[in-house]
Amino acid sequence: MKILKCHCGEVEAEINIKNIEQVMRCNCSICKRKGAIMSIVKNEDFKVTKGKSKLKLYQFHSKVAKHYFCSDCGIYTHHHPRVNPAMTGFNVGCLEGIDPFEFKDITIKDGKNHPLDKK
Numbered sequence: 001m002k003i004l005k006c007h008c009g010e011v012e013a014e015i016n017i018k019n020i021e022q023v024m025r026c027n028c029s030i031c032k033r034k035g036a037i038m039s040i041v042k043n044e045d046f047k048v049t050k051g052k053s054k055l056k057l058y059q060f061h062s063k064v065a066k067h068y069f070c071s072d073c074g075i076y077t078h079h080h081p082r083v084n085p086a087m088t089g090f091n092v093g094c095l096e097g098i099d100p101f102e103f104k105d106i107t108i109k110d111g112k113n114h115p116l117d118k119k
């Protein structure tokens, strides 16, 4: 179990994961701006335990993906990706006891050339 907290602490979530093994960044229009290192679990393994009402939803383009951030401190907490809304991507920098700068092997996802945008 890992605990995720936004910067101000209004939003908290519990993630049912033992170790963070796969981390990624993404070059799509929103992720390149956020710059967060992310990991991913199934929706049932991610539970917002505090501050649900503080979370703000942001959507753009196809409006399938759901990007959440704390409306007080502005920090990105988690999202449901367009390719798989049954998964929750989350901000590794928000996890207690994890230093996101310690990961050496970071996958770069090519969200700029999104598979669902290809005709």
Ligand SMILES: [Zn+2]
Residues within 6 Å of the ligand: 006, 007, 008, 009, 010, 011, 070, 071, 072, 073, 074, 075
């Ligand atoms: Zn906050």
